[in-house]
Amino acid sequence: MEDILVIGTAVLMNNDEGHRLTGIIKGITSTEVIMDFNHPMADKELHFTGTIVSVRPATPDEIAHGHVHGDGGVHH
Numbered sequence: 648m649e650d651i652l653v654i655g656t657a658v659l660m661n662n663d664e665g666h667r668l669t670g671i672i673k674g675i676t677s678t679e680v681i682m683d684f685n686h687p688m689a690d691k692e693l694h695f696t697g698t699i700v701s702v703r704p705a706t707p708d709e710i711a712h713g714h715v716h717g718d719g720g721v722h723h
């Protein structure tokens with residue numbers, strides 16, 4: 648156990664709802680381990696490029712739901 652208690656090590660943990668979260672060890676004291684559960688890309692400036700492959704009007708269901716259905720959207 649002690650060999651993973653190194654600053655910068657990523658440790659997989661479960662929260663009280665059973666979700667798995669990866670935390671990075673940020674600090675270690677004699678009684679505490681300080682961990683950062685932010686996503687590694689948090690606070691980074693991200694740039695994306697993409698190509699619009701098609702455009703279509705929203706369906707009445709999509710307008711009512713406020714989100715896209717079908718490929719790349721919500722399926723329900």
Ligand SMILES: [Zn+2]
Pocket residue numbers: 708709712714715716721723
């Ligand atoms: Zn919907």
